[in-house]
Amino acid sequence: MTKLHFVFGGRVSDPTTLDFTNLKEIEMVGIFPDYASAEQAWRAAAQRTVDDAEMKYVVAHLHRLFEPETGLTRED
Numbered sequence: 001m002t003k004l005h006f007v008f009g010g011r012v013s014d015p016t017t018l019d020f021t022n023l024k025e026i027e028m029v030g031i032f033p034d035y036a037s038a039e040q041a042w043r044a045a046a047q048r049t050v051d052d053a054e055m056k057y058v059v060a061h062l063h064r065l066f067e068p069e070t071g072l073t074r075e076d
Helices: 035-048 062-066
Strands: 005-011 027-032 055-061
Touching: 005 035, 005 062, 027 035, 035 055, 055 062
Parallel strands: none
Antiparallel strands: 005 027, 005 055
16 A cells, blocks of 8 residues: 655644644645655745744645554654
8 A cells, every 4th residue: 555645734823733724725735655755845845934933834644544553653
């Protein structure tokens, strides 16, 4: 099974949380077949907004939604 990863981001109320202020304005960067390519996309998106402390991008491990009991690490 391909280990899909979803990269998305948006404005947060507090940079230490994932409390996005407007879900309608979430930027969907893309879905990637492995962590390495997702991390590369995440870095590029985050770099574009490096001067805006309220912008946050994350990598979601979609494959864990399909097999949550596996306990895979973040690099999987």
